Amino acid sequence: MAITHAIVKVTQGCNIACKYCYVDHYGFGSKKLILMDIDVLESLFSRISEYVQSQELSRFTFYWHGGEPLLQPPSFYESVYEFQQKYLPSTKVTHLLQTNGVRLTRHYARLLKDLGIVTSISLDGPPEVNDALRVDHAGHPTSAKVIQGIEALRSEGHPLQILCVLGPAAMRRGAEIYRYFRSMDTVWMDFLLPHASLQHTTIDLASMPSQREFAQFFIDVYDEWMDEANSEICVRRLRDYTQLLLGAAPDTCIFSDDCSYIITVLPDGSIYPCDDLLSTFPEPLGTLQTHRLETIKVHPTLCKVCKNSTLMFAKECLECDYFDVCRSGCTNFRSDKNKSFANKYFYCEMSTLIIDHIRSDLLRRLSESGIRPLPSS
Numbered sequence: 001m002a003i004t005h006a007i008v009k010v011t012q013g014c015n016i017a018c019k020y021c022y023v024d025h026y027g028f029g030s031k032k033l034i035l036m037d038i039d040v041l042e043s044l045f046s047r048i049s050e051y052v053q054s055q056e057l058s059r060f061t062f063y064w065h066g067g068e069p070l071l072q073p074p075s076f077y078e079s080v081y082e083f084q085q086k087y088l089p090s091t092k093v094t095h096l097l098q099t100n101g102v103r104l105t106r107h108y109a110r111l112l113k114d115l116g117i118v119t120s121i122s123l124d125g126p127p128e129v130n131d132a133l134r135v136d137h138a139g140h141p142t143s144a145k146v147i148q149g150i151e152a153l154r155s156e157g158h159p160l161q162i163l164c165v166l167g168p169a170a171m172r173r174g175a176e177i178y179r180y181f182r183s184m185d186t187v188w189m190d191f192l193l194p195h196a197s198l199q200h201t202t203i204d205l206a207s208m209p210s211q212r213e214f215a216q217f218f219i220d221v222y223d224e225w226m227d228e229a230n231s232e233i234c235v236r237r238l239r240d241y242t243q244l245l246l247g248a249a250p251d252t253c254i255f256s257d258d259c260s261y262i263i264t265v266l267p268d269g270s271i272y273p274c275d276d277l278l279s280t281f282p283e284p285l286g287t288l289q290t291h292r293l294e295t296i297k298v299h300p301t302l303c304k305v306c307k308n309s310t311l312m313f314a315k316e317c318l319e320c321d322y323f324d325v326c327r328s329g330c331t332n333f334r335s336d337k338n339k340s341f342a343n344k345y346f347y348c349e350m351s352t353l354i355i356d357h358i359r360s361d362l363l364r365r366l367s368e369s370g371i372r373p374l375p376s377s
């Protein structure tokens with residue numbers, strides 16, 4: 001698979017200090033504010049233009065990330081737009097920006113809308129849940145400022161998208177958190193799990209909820225989402241499980257068997273694999289200044305996480321009845337100290353419980369509609 005996605009770390013450094021931040025845990029954060037400068041941004045577009053032409057790609061996706069991407073001034077994103085016109089005039093480009101929302105003003109929200117940058121907010125639930133782990137550098141809560149940022153986005157007509165990281169404070173509150181996000185007119189939400197594998201975790205294992213608790217959270221969200229029966233609302237992981245159970249394609253990378261189509265670019269122009277893999281592969285694959293993306297694509301590290309790599313899946317997973325839906329989860333969550341991913345997903349038990357619940361629910365709905373599924377042979 002060609003490289004079609006770039007996670008661009010436009011800053012290293014953040015204006016808040018979430019206690020589970022994987023960027024800090026993996027040593028890629030910075031106490032100092034390091035910003036990508038405009039020359040590096042232009043090199044990025046120039047390299048991607050060269051690659052898009054050589055591979056005859058019609059689409060490319062940018063994830064504007066950090067640290068906190070809105071620590072860049074608005075003029076940085078105006079340059080993104082100018083470089084896109086200059087270097088990728090006939091490519092269908094998608095821009096997604098993930099922000100903690102603290103610096104999101106109406107002016108910034110309007111600009112992002114005008115530039116076609118889809119903006120998603122990081123928020124972990126109502127204030128008492130969010131502020132348990134999402135605090136600023138002085139340890140103060142961040143919710144009030146994030147909610148102001150959300151209001152700015154909504155007043156400028158952005159459809160609200162939320163990324164929520166699950167921690168101990170969210171347990172047993174799945175339905176309530178779903179309703180809280182819907183009360184803000186959230187149309188797209190995803191619930192992320194604390195980074196955990198055989199080699200690292202970003203939250204203390206002693207305070208980590210059990211797999212059953214995580215599963216129950218998702219099951220409660222699923223039930224609430226299904227009861228709402230609104231096809232405009234997407235809960236990403238649950239939508240993907242449901243589609244996979246029904247034989248349709250998912251659209252999240254964690255259900256694919258290839259992580260080599262995503263690269264990460266740091267503010268200095270150094271290039272890495274997907275940022276979730278930085279703990280396993282902390283060495284750069286090259287730099288924008290010195291390497292064409294064709295060379296990066298065949299780097300041995302990207303070959304270890306590409307389709308058909310024998311290091312990607314455990315035999316136990318390939319033989320598992322749940323594999324077609326579980327797909328062994330995000331590659332990062334099954335890494336070990338030998339840089340192999342042929343292990344079970346850290347959240348294996350959680351996956352099976354959620355999949356069982358969705359499968360039974362779909363069968364119940366089928367049965368209630370009067371259609372009787374054939375007994376399995």
Ligand code: SF4
Nearest residue numbers: 253254259274330331
């Ligand atoms: S490491 Fe995880 S998040 Fe990154 S591309 Fe692979 S599956 Fe996706």
Ligand code: SF4
Nearest residue numbers: 317320323326345348
């Ligand atoms: S992680 Fe667990 S449920 Fe998923 S495929 Fe592997 S063994 Fe099966």
